[in-house]
Amino acid sequence: MVEIIPSLWLNNNFDEMVAFYQTVFDSVEVSDVLRAGPGGPGPEGTVIAGSISIDGNKFVGVNGGDGHPFTDAISFTIRCKDQAEVDRYWNGLTADGGTEVQCGWCKDKFGLSWQVVPNAMFHTINGPDAAGRGRAMAAMMKMVKLDVAGLEAAYAGR
Numbered sequence: 001m002v003e004i005i006p007s008l009w010l011n012n013n014f015d016e017m018v019a020f021y022q023t024v025f026d027s028v029e030v031s032d033v034l035r036a037g038p039g040g041p042g043p044e045g046t047v048i049a050g051s052i053s054i055d056g057n058k059f060v061g062v063n064g065g066d067g068h069p070f071t072d073a074i075s076f077t078i079r080c081k082d083q084a085e086v087d088r089y090w091n092g093l094t095a096d097g098g099t100e101v102q103c104g105w106c107k108d109k110f111g112l113s114w115q116v117v118p119n120a121m122f123h124t125i126n127g128p129d130a131a132g133r134g135r136a137m138a139a140m141m142k143m144v145k146l147d148v149a150g151l152e153a154a155y156a157g158r
Contacts, residue, residue, distance in 0.1 A: 003058075005051070005058045005059060005060055006059045006060070006074075007049075007059065007060040007061075007062055008059055008060070008061050008062065008070075008112070009062055009064045009067070009068040010061045010062060010063050010064060010110075011064075011065060011066045011069070011110075012042075012063045012064075012065055012066075013063070013110065014047040014049075014050055014061045014063050015047060017052075017061060017110055018030055018050075018052060018061075020096070020108070020109065020110075021052070021054055023092065023095075024089065024092035024093060024095075025054045025055055025092075026055060027053070027054070027055050027056070028052065028053070028054050029052070029053040030050055030051065030052055030053075031050070031051045031053070032050060032051040033047055033049075033050035033051075034047070034048040034049045034050065035047060035048060036048055042063070046063070047063050048062070048063055049061060049062040049063065057076075069111055070107075070110065070111040070112050070113065071113075072105075072113050074112075074113065075105065075112075075113035075114060075115050076112070076113070076114050076115070077114070077115040077117055078114060078115070078116050078117065079117055079118075079119060080116060080117060080118045080119065081118075081119055082118065082119075082120075082148065083118065083147070083148040083149070085118070086116055086117075086118050086145065086146060086148065087145075089114075089116050090106060090116045090145045093106050093107075093108045093114050093116070094106050094107075094108070095109075096109050097109035100144045100145065101113070101144070102141075102143070102144055103140055103141060103143060103144075103146070104116050104117050104121070104140075104143070104145065104146040106145075116145070116146065117146060118146055118148045118151070120148045120151050120152055121136075121140065121146060121151055123155075124136035124140075124151045124152060124154070124155040125137050125140060125151075127155055129155070131157070132154075132155040132156065132157065133155070135154040135155060135157060136151050136154045136155040138154065139151060139153075139154035140154075
């Protein structure tokens with residue numbers, strides 16, 4: 001099987017991004033770091049690019065400069081087992097300048113979009129009860145951070 005790894009164009013903040021994600025996630029590993037040599041690009045020894053693995057999920061960060069900021073067209077999704085996980089990742093990602101968006105979406109302080117989604121969302125908005133699905137979807141559309149109890153109550157008609 002071929003390995004496909006997303007690459008993110010960073011605003012020369014590879015090290016800062018790694019340090020931030022180390023405060024949010026349990027396991028952040030860095031490998032294959034390419035550094036500028038004599039003659040550039042950039043000052044000798046600075047990071048050009050590197051592989052980052054967050055809890056086993058790989059992507060590459062490229063210190064390309066400010067020419068290509070993140071947009072909502074790309075986001076990372078975190079599937080959470082319960083409300084405690086939703087709260088942990090949501091609070092971590094929105095800390096220190098991140099922003100809350102809507103329907104489980106937020107942006108970290110670098111402008112990267114994340115979807116913090118409890119497994120309960122899939123059980124409610126895809127459940128067998130059509131009316132319950134509609135109620136759960138309507139409830140979700142009013143939420144910023146997703147609320148497991150609120151989704152389940154809406155699905156059940158409570």
